[in-house]
Amino acid sequence: MGDPGEPPEGAPEGGSGSDDEYRSVVFDESFVRAARITELSADERLGSHAPHPVRHKLGLGALASLPRQALTLLLLVVLAFGAAVYFGVTAPQREAAHGGGTQLTAALTALSGTDPPPTVDPNNPFGTLPAGAGYADGTAGLGLPAVKAGTAHFSQSQVTTALDTVRRYLEASELTPSVLVEGETSPVRQLLAPAEQSQFDAAAAAPADDQHHALTGWMVRFDPMKVALATDTVKVAGSVGVTELDPSTLEITGDHTLVYALRPAGVPGSGPVSLYTVRREVRVDLDHNDVAYAQLRVVDSVEQAGPTPCGAAQAEYLQPQAFGAAGAPGSRPGTVDPADRAHPAWESCAAMAAPKG
Structure with missing residues (x-):
């Protein structure tokens, strides 16, 4: 087995090959952001009395990976569409309600x-x-x-x-x-x-x-x-x-x-x-x-x-x-x-x- 004292960057070239079986798993930034739980930071752990050193993320699925600006823009579009539908339905109509069949x-x-x-x-x-x-x-x-x-x-x-x-x-x-x-x-x-x-x-x-x-x-x-x-x-x-x-x-x-x-x-x-x-x-x-x-x-x-x-x-x-x-x-x-x-x-x-x- 590899030395537990190896640096976090991994074993130097030519070192132990015991971690080869995990090298196919890539924990990139998008994977970390999409995780449903995240570990609290050191400051959060010291100032918190929570029994668990992790926090749960909202289940937003693919939306969780969107930047904050994109989420804000999406929310504004949804609100604008809803307002347009509401005012389109409730606005007074110029044509008389029962005048459609009027004929001279x-x-x-x-x-x-x-x-x-x-x-x-x-x-x-x-x-x-x-x-x-x-x-x-x-x-x-x-x-x-x-x-x-x-x-x-x-x-x-x-x-x-x-x-x-x-x-x-x-x-x-x-x-x-x-x-x-x-x-x-x-x-x-x-x-x-x-x-x-x-x-x-x-x-x-x-x-x-x-x-x-x-x-x-x-x-x-x-x-x-x-x-x-x-x-x-x-x-x-x-x-x-x-x-x-x-x-x-x-x-x-x-x-x-x-x-x-x-x-x-x-x-x-x-x-x-x-x-x-x-x-x-x-x-x-x-x-x-x-x-x-x-x-x-x-x-x-x-x-x-x-x-x-x-x-x-x-x-x-x-x-x-x-x-x-x-x-x-x-x-x-x-x-x-x-x-x-x-x-x-x-x-x-x-x-x-x-x-x-």
Whole structure:
């Protein structure tokens, strides 16, 4: 056997070979760090009353061999990932919780007038409107109610905000020249909830008279290649009502008669001017999330518009009779007065009645 007094470096070259059988075992630094127990240092043994001169390491397996900086970085990554997951799940969503299935249903009735339609004085185009019909200029004629209290589940402030959002939608969709005769659609789209924007985009890309993809269901618009405004002023008469549909939904309805002074596109201001009348009923829903983000969902839109020839394709643009074909005499089942809001707006093609005071 080798001399127990041999130095720790091992026997000198040519010395005892009794340790040859252990030379295949290499106790390198990684092996020592991975050990589950370590011997206490001399200072630790002198200052400790522990019965065992060793300490146990945590069972971290491969992690125990990582440098302290690497462990710290790994811990930070895990914490960051956990925070991202938590806030991603708990953050409020902009889209309404129950608004994913909301879809506009639209209907448009053409009101056929006389052929040719009457013209009006370009300097006073609305002078023929009955004085007692209650028309006012633009927003002043919308008939927005004064909010004096909230509802059971919406505060007064929330109702006020909802009405202001609807006012902006009505202004954009019925009164804004760039939407009426310049082909703009973004002023209307930006007020819609995300749940409805895909339907709106589909209608803008491929308008269809299928009650869901008529672009004229979202707004009043005329073909800019055919129609121009004789004046930016729009005469409006009607009202807006507010009810709480359910604990999470406000329902706001608008019923208005709008009169536009139109002339052919490209014709000087002294050209012929005629009036075009639209009665428009819209129903708009807003939940708490919609109110917070000043957005809305247009649920129903029903319009009567004329004078327009019966059978005219109006999914993309309204078609004033002044600049199109005359209506067929046999397609006029009865008269409809668009200023008479006492009757439902949903009608088949009809003859347009003369305005009444």
